[in-house]
Amino acid sequence: MNSFGVLFRISLFGESHGPAIGVIIDGCPPGIAISEEDFLSDLERRQSGAAGTTKRHETDMPEILSGVLNGFTTGSPITILTRNRDKISSDYNEFINIPRPGHADFTAKTKYSGFSDLRGSGHFSGRITWGIVAAGVIAKKICSSSTVTANLTSAGGSTDIQKAIDDAVAFHDSIGGIIECRIINPPTAVGEPFFNSLESVISHLVFSIPAIKGIEFGSGFASAAMKGSVHNDPFINEHGKTSTNNAGGINGGISNGNEIVFRVAVKPTSSTGVEQTTFNFGSGKMDTLKVSGRHDTCIALRMPVIVEAAAAIALADLMLADRGIFGIRK
Amino acid sequence: MNSFGVLFRISLFGESHGPAIGVIIDGCPPGIAISEEDFLSDLERRQSGAAGTTKRHETDMPEILSGVLNGFTTGSPITILTRNRDKISSDYNEFINIPRPGHADFTAKTKYSGFSDLRGSGHFSGRITWGIVAAGVIAKKICSSSTVTANLTSAGGSTDIQKAIDDAVAFHDSIGGIIECRIINPPTAVGEPFFNSLESVISHLVFSIPAIKGIEFGSGFASAAMKGSVHNDPFINEHGKTSTNNAGGINGGISNGNEIVFRVAVKPTSSTGVEQTTFNFGSGKMDTLKVSGRHDTCIALRMPVIVEAAAAIALADLMLADRGIFGIRK
Amino acid sequence: MNSFGVLFRISLFGESHGPAIGVIIDGCPPGIAISEEDFLSDLERRQSGAAGTTKRHETDMPEILSGVLNGFTTGSPITILTRNRDKISSDYNEFINIPRPGHADFTAKTKYSGFSDLRGSGHFSGRITWGIVAAGVIAKKICSSSTVTANLTSAGGSTDIQKAIDDAVAFHDSIGGIIECRIINPPTAVGEPFFNSLESVISHLVFSIPAIKGIEFGSGFASAAMKGSVHNDPFINEHGKTSTNNAGGINGGISNGNEIVFRVAVKPTSSTGVEQTTFNFGSGKMDTLKVSGRHDTCIALRMPVIVEAAAAIALADLMLADRGIFGIRK
């Protein structure tokens, strides 16, 4: 199930070490100005290279194969891909017998009866999120009256993120992090209950991103310990502005016009330089595994732009659905 | 968007104070034994009446209108409804001008241009979850080799749940809670990446339930502060059993055969007996609002069975999809 | 798969001899005036009673269970049902061993492993189209700037329809017919290629209606014998009006603003008073079968309103999708 969306619909494809990865974006309104350069800034944000990110380098230049003519979207499906270049597949042979703890090696092998592409984690690689970021660039243009922004707010449990990463590098270990995403100046009335509540659609997309283990909106888990009289956000003007924003901008699954706020938990990168004791399915005995290859110390560093893209894609699709059913809003 | 699911698909309908609420369940295999009595236990669990729950009483007896013959599912869509009886709609007139903080009054009015049914929160009422619980009873029969169980683990921030509720009642206020759901003995290989990861499908359904503001799988938000060498769950036998379960039974969006574990955060009931200061859209000035009516002190008390149902529905649909694409697994 | 549509989405339920049949209509804009009386005219058109139609009588009064308040749609799912009353189920016991030729008895038994409801053909009864007609009434209101109209143009191969039916009644046999549907003053630009072409969506819905065996748009099958220079419809003004309409108002899967025209072929009612020789799956030998019960001589007589409803539902859904992706058209 590589597709998501009702009207604005994206379909991902590709494996980490296959010929190419990419995305088709369907249901994009015509007449939106777009060029290959528009993708570079966001694609670079998810790029490896910085301290704490993998040493794998991909130029990742996007090639637009369809749906754009003379610098504008045509209304037909937009296909964007990039070729995989810097791949070292020999790194992965060992994991057939000794699936890496925390990775999808075991579940992929089980689900796909041994036929899945394990090289570079194949279709389970974080690399597949390239297409989400590319689609996100277009989605952001559709919801251009809003600003979607995400940041890493802590890593390894600390807000001193650089230090947390330096420490993890020193121990050859990996760490996770918390990303907070905000949609500033969001449209009102977006979200289609019962099942396509704004939280439902955002969380559906966000949990497709590898390594995410939690999401909360507004006061989130903290709300469980609050009293209603404190948690409720009183309205303070005729536009629906509220004095607090514990709801994260969403009531009844529908945006209320206040900032949409959510946070996601990113687990530590499953590939760690620390030796692990785990089961060898070949020998039938416990064994040790040391994952070499090139990996991120803190994959969360590269993920804010992916989370932004997911939020923008969800918002764009729900905006089109709202316009379809309810017409233009003033 | 009142439908959810790929093969096993449910469609909800109804308003709190309308003639009836219910659900259609499509894609249910034929030959499953079912009677109206089978629903009573779970429906009673979401029923009001206990301390901390609303005083509204509904007998809520399910009527099966289609899809079941001689005590077995036929393979055709199953329709189950119940009539609304104990309703006092005059409670709700005030909220047109003074939308209740935390409720969907404002967003529903905005989205549906003033035509939505505000009585008893209409289609936004927690009462609509009756259909989810009814569908969950059937879903549990489809995934009967597993046990789906959910419990309230804290309320108002305390594990002494009764005391937390008594305190809230004393202050005429409301509180939230944390619910933990476990799928014991789950099937392996369930989940359809990229977009229909097991977490994606569960979270999509769970965030449709009113009042839920967060979800986390396995170690969840705590994982963000962990090291990879600690977080990774080592395999310990040929069935994929792991010594720890930080992943919550899911790798790469696919069940690995270990217990599936997730927790959800339920916000405090938006209706609180405490007087609130909020905007009066009629007068254009700030005003006070005291929500009378009959309401739950802690809506989370009634929600474990709803969360169970959501988990079972997600699991049933993904099991059928897995069987469709990949055939029978041994 | 009892649901159809992208934004304007209908879900059918019920069996011929079960407690009730009905439909949920999702994605209906709020603020549309609707009352139970609005359904009567179209529901009566599909009603039995006229010469050549079954003697089964159902009052078929619609009950609106949700989605309508104070005479207007609310924006929440609309549920409409009617109770089944005049049913004689003993008619159908024989067909378990001797499935009726032309009917779904054999395929239903095979597909649903013997659990399907055979009484009155169960979920395969033409009676289930009641919900399509009810949904069509609402769909017609959504596309109220167009007029959707369908008529029986021939029966049993003759345009003297009454005579054809009288002859068939005399021979205790059944006959088919041709229905032509026109959408007058249709919107331009409706249809979502590649896969949701206007023809694709209409034909998908139309072939859900029992007994339909063919559909053609514009000049249809005759076009296969035409020359391009004759078949092409020249444009004659700036609104896209064409001098001929061989295309049936559709180019490239998109409405061009000219009348949308299609015809459907309805097979003869499978239930015929003539004795048939067919296989007895109980005895393992050929046998004779005489279908008594109450049946239509020419089911096509009752179907124009169903075809209209299908066309209106398709149009309404595509109009909303078009508005969602492309915005309001002038």
Next chain:
Amino acid sequence: MNSFGVLFRISLFGESHGPAIGVIIDGCPPGIAISEEDFLSDLERRQSGAAGTTKRHETDMPEILSGVLNGFTTGSPITILTRNRDKISSDYNEFINIPRPGHADFTAKTKYSGFSDLRGSGHFSGRITWGIVAAGVIAKKICSSSTVTANLTSAGGSTDIQKAIDDAVAFHDSIGGIIECRIINPPTAVGEPFFNSLESVISHLVFSIPAIKGIEFGSGFASAAMKGSVHNDPFINEHGKTSTNNAGGINGGISNGNEIVFRVAVKPTSSTGVEQTTFNFGSGKMDTLKVSGRHDTCIALRMPVIVEAAAAIALADLMLADRGIFGIRK
């Protein structure tokens, strides 16, 4: 809406004169042997070059970008594309002001507000069906116990197809044709009523193919003139074999195990060498248009393999859905 299917799902992309065209195939079971050579036979059948087909030549070699490893499908989405090479876009500039009768020029310009790619008919080109044929090759492997075969049975109204084409070439005109498709040895019990009847799904896909104006199953339009006692297909053995096959192998929207038979009407190629009088939207007056470029005299010649592919894709998807909901059939 460039995607189709429930479990086995295809997404098309590309324009006639863009960089590439292709298809993503999702939900394909793993372990199916596949190589780029497997596509050549069917792709050549839809290829131009024969008498009566366009002079445009494309090598059309398929490139597999994902989802296949070491000669087997992996279970991840399969992406196949081919680069466009032999394109002469200057042919198409004239059609902005004088949309070609019978083509999508006018509707595409209207729907996509002038941003659509008109070159070579862009996304409306018959060339986009390349992806359907490629997906059909894989679909045929999924339903390999059946044989899907389609043939042109008449052209320009004549069964002497070669003569009909020679005549049309002599007059610089174009002609249509009738294609008959048969699924030999089909599975029983395939089709998901109410809405995903076997006819519904096949017709939905078939009407996505440019130039198709009609479809009929079994005796089709002729059935409208038949008596029920003649039309009904009597069963003659315990496998459900029938002595006649007026139903085209389908009862109640479900395959009954007999050959599935349908016919489609293909209109004459819209591009004809005959001068046409039509509206010039630039000058606001009637004008003459002579379509030069390179075109098919009888596009129906190239379409049997496309119709086969559509039938195989529909069948594959319905087989997987049936297996998902109902389990393995004996």
